[in-house]
Amino acid sequence: MTRTALVKPGMCGPNSLFVGEVGDWTWDTVSALCGTNAFDARNAAGDPTYLSFYYFHVRGSRDLHVNALTFGDELEVTSRLFGFGSESVLALHRIGRDGAQAGPLDPDRFYAFDDPGSIYVETFNRWIARSAPGSNEGLVKSSPVDFRHEHLPTLPGAYSPRRVYSHARSTGTFLDRKPDDPVTFTADYPVEPSRDLNGVGLLYFASYFSIIDWALLRFWRHRGFSVADFLGRVVLDQRLCYLGNANADSVLRLRLECWPAATNENAKENANENANENENEEIVNLVMEDRGRTIAVSTLHLLRRGDTDGDA
Amino acid sequence: MTRTALVKPGMCGPNSLFVGEVGDWTWDTVSALCGTNAFDARNAAGDPTYLSFYYFHVRGSRDLHVNALTFGDELEVTSRLFGFGSESVLALHRIGRDGAQAGPLDPDRFYAFDDPGSIYVETFNRWIARSAPGSNEGLVKSSPVDFRHEHLPTLPGAYSPRRVYSHARSTGTFLDRKPDDPVTFTADYPVEPSRDLNGVGLLYFASYFSIIDWALLRFWRHRGFSVADFLGRVVLDQRLCYLGNANADSVLRLRLECWPAATNENAKENANENANENENEEIVNLVMEDRGRTIAVSTLHLLRRGDTDGDA
Numbered sequence: 001m002t003r004t005a006l007v008k009p010g011m012c013g014p015n016s017l018f019v020g021e022v023g024d025w026t027w028d029t030v031s032a033l034c035g036t037n038a039f040d041a042r043n044a045a046g047d048p049t050y051l052s053f054y055y056f057h058v059r060g061s062r063d064l065h066v067n068a069l070t071f072g073d074e075l076e077v078t079s080r081l082f083g084f085g086s087e088s089v090l091a092l093h094r095i096g097r098d099g100a101q102a103g104p105l106d107p108d109r110f111y112a113f114d115d116p117g118s119i120y121v122e123t124f125n126r127w128i129a130r131s132a133p134g135s136n137e138g139l140v141k142s143s144p145v146d147f148r149h150e151h152l153p154t155l156p157g158a159y160s161p162r163r164v165y166s167h168a169r170s171t172g173t174f175l176d177r178k179p180d181d182p183v184t185f186t187a188d189y190p191v192e193p194s195r196d197l198n199g200v201g202l203l204y205f206a207s208y209f210s211i212i213d214w215a216l217l218r219f220w221r222h223r224g225f226s227v228a229d230f231l232g233r234v235v236l237d238q239r240l241c242y243l244g245n246a247n248a249d250s251v252l253r254l255r256l257e258c259w260p261a262a263t264n265e266n267a268k269e270n271a272n273e274n275a276n277e278n279e280n281e282e283i284v285n286l287v288m289e290d291r292g293r294t295i296a297v298s299t300l301h302l303l304r305r306g307d308t309d310g311d312a
Numbered sequence: 313m314t315r316t317a318l319v320k321p322g323m324c325g326p327n328s329l330f331v332g333e334v335g336d337w338t339w340d341t342v343s344a345l346c347g348t349n350a351f352d353a354r355n356a357a358g359d360p361t362y363l364s365f366y367y368f369h370v371r372g373s374r375d376l377h378v379n380a381l382t383f384g385d386e387l388e389v390t391s392r393l394f395g396f397g398s399e400s401v402l403a404l405h406r407i408g409r410d411g412a413q414a415g416p417l418d419p420d421r422f423y424a425f426d427d428p429g430s431i432y433v434e435t436f437n438r439w440i441a442r443s444a445p446g447s448n449e450g451l452v453k454s455s456p457v458d459f460r461h462e463h464l465p466t467l468p469g470a471y472s473p474r475r476v477y478s479h480a481r482s483t484g485t486f487l488d489r490k491p492d493d494p495v496t497f498t499a500d501y502p503v504e505p506s507r508d509l510n511g512v513g514l515l516y517f518a519s520y521f522s523i524i525d526w527a528l529l530r531f532w533r534h535r536g537f538s539v540a541d542f543l544g545r546v547v548l549d550q551r552l553c554y555l556g557n558a559n560a561d562s563v564l565r566l567r568l569e570c571w572p573a574a575t576n577e578n579a580k581e582n583a584n585e586n587a588n589e590n591e592n593e594e595i596v597n598l599v600m601e602d603r604g605r606t607i608a609v610s611t612l613h614l615l616r617r618g619d620t621d622g623d624a
Contacts, residue, residue: 006351008339010323010332010518012511017332020322027320039318040384050383070511071362072352193539194525195507199324199382201543206322213506227505227560231513248539 001029001080007073014231016213018066019058020206026091026123027051029079034089034148041144047129049142053205054088055124055165056240061116062303064097065234074098080105083152084124086143090155093121111159124161136202136245165241173285174239174299182257182285185219193248203246208296212240212286215254216300219284225304234303236281244295253289258282261301280304313341313392319385326543328525330378331370332518338403338435339363341391346401346460353456359441361454365517366400367436367477368552373428374615376409377546386410392417395464396436398455402467405433423471436473448514448557480553485597486611494569494597497531505560515558520608524552524598527566528612531596537616546615548593556607565601570594573613592616 003025005011011021027038030051043049060066069075075095082090092110096102096118113120129142168174189211191203196211198204220230246252261281281303288296315337317323323333339350342363355361372378381387387407394402404422408414408430425432441454480486501523503515508523510516532542558564573593593615600608 007511008336008351009510009516010329010336013516014505014509014513015507015516017322020329024320024322037384039320072349192526193326193543194529195327195522197326197543198321199319201326204321204325204327210507214504217506231505231509231560248543 001032002076002078005075005077007069007071007075009071012069012071012073014067014213016206016209018069019056019209020204022058022093022095022121023053023056023123023205025077025079025093026053026125029081029091030089030125033081033152036144036146036148041127041147043127043129043142044145047142048200049127049129049144050200050202051089051125052128052139052202052242053123054126054242055122055161056205056238056242057120057122057161057164058235058238059113059120060234060236061118062234062236063116064119065236066119067231067233067235076102078105081152082107082155083149084155086147086149087141088124088126089149089152090161091121091123091125093123095119095121107156107159122161124165134201136247139245164239168239168241168297168299169243172287172294172297174241174297175283175285178257178285179259179262179283182259183223185215185222185256185258187215187218187254187256189214189252189254191246191248191250191252197248201248205242208240208242208288208298209238211252211254211288212296212298212300215256215286216284219256219258220304229304232305234305235300236303237301238298239300240296240298242296244290244293246290246295250290252295255287255289257285313344314388314390317387317389319381319383319387321383324381324383324385326379326525328518328521330381331368331521332516334370334405334407334433335365335435335517337389337391337405338365338437341393341403342401342437345393345464348456348458348460353439353459355439355441355454356457359454360512361439361441361456362512362514363401363437364440364451364514364554365435366438366554367434367473368517368550368554369432369434369473369476370547370550371425371432372546372548373430374546374548375428376431377548378431379543379545379547388414390417393464394419394467395461396467398459398461399453400436400438401461401464402473403433403435403437405435407431407433419468419471434473436477446513448559451557476551477553480551480609480611481555484599484606484609486551486553486609487595487597490569490597491571491574491595494571495535497527497534497568497570499527499530499566499568501526501564501566503558503560503562503564509560513560517554520552520554520600520610521550523564523566523600524608524610524612527568527598528596531568531570532616541616544617546617547612548615549613550610551612552608552610554608556602556605558602558607562602564607567599567601569597 196207443450508519
């Protein structure tokens, strides 16, 4: 499925509007290809069921990344679904400006992530329903009766997101192994009922990105970096696994660990012609908890740029 | 111009996503009818110019209001532009569920606001550009060279937004006269660089709605009302005039005044069959300041519902 998209104020900026838009593209694609209206789906009991985000992976480059998008950019979006049974579905979105990689979306090419003119997004979604009215905890699996998936292609096993998110769920990171000696930072975020919830009262999947950015900004300030430095960051890669939702009165604890990227020196010495002297690659790992219950794990690979040296 | 819109997670909820979407509809309509691409407009000097929101008016009903929209709702949207010279433009949007008022958008019918199955939105926009790179203060008028407006109809003078917003700008309220003895509340909101800015680094017009809701929630908590009460509110009418922008490190002061609506008793005694006993109509007026400079004025007419009596 391909579409062109004109970037509008409601889908860009240093906020989570673009990931929200991509999420809508996943639901659009499922609605177009799987026989069910993802925006108004019901399970066998007649209750609403939601195509909730379980794993979200965004990959950009120095040339094109989420925060670089602005009004008037014209995007070519190619989306493809892969079958994972009746309970879940994987969507791949290749998003490029004019002249980016064109043609059908092939998994081997997608997972090579080798086109710096494209943003690559993977979303793995599961059908879930509330188990108790009014509560955002204890959500349960629940497919709509008319969801068709048998015709979807199978993703080559090497790319299965299940291995990736299972590792994140059990270890609290998407890294194979966390390096020693992290810089650590902890912040508490009260869920904001005036902006974090979605149209059915659940904590909106895109709000998790905003909450992570909120913590990241405080971590950068803590180290003496400026708001301009923060706004100038390049997120090369972000993985996010959603393990739970939260109620509107929750206070979330964000535990952050940070390391210089192991590739820093290589990146400067070797092939990367775009790297500049004021650029630092960092790995950030975040765990989001609601009263001790882990509700999300995210690992970012980002570039810190700008003139400020910080205090640290 | 008419369109149908399926309500998606990225454009609804107790947040400002829907007003952001309506803002994009204004820009879409101008792009379709006025010869310029509003998403990528340039002035005679070749600098970017933005179709900024100056006045925004949303009107709903108990039956259909912004916070009532949810996933899967199908909307019929009729939009019409009216000419206000080379510097500005007025858009009217009539937004209804199936079966709402149909047909051409006539100003007399629009301003009667008499269809409880429609949300009515007026936006008055002005072309502005930055006067200093990197600063969000001192924005100046600046039209794109290819903006065509001569063919647009003229709005009957009785409905001109200029009288309305001029009054708000000079008096700090959209009310003809503020009643005596307001309940007052003040809160300071630090602009949040991780979510309040748009794709060109300006404070996003929809964020003003979020910031007002942020203050309103704190005012309700201060009076002993619950988050559930807040989420259950019905905004019957909100007017917002944008008098200035703000930088990412600004701390905004919100001065709020509240009165019971003069119509409370009438509403209960008279024709309003939908009113219930636990419903209170309130008028709220807010002034948003950045270091003493007023950057926005907003007046809301809302229904507070729910079981909580509050402390006040």
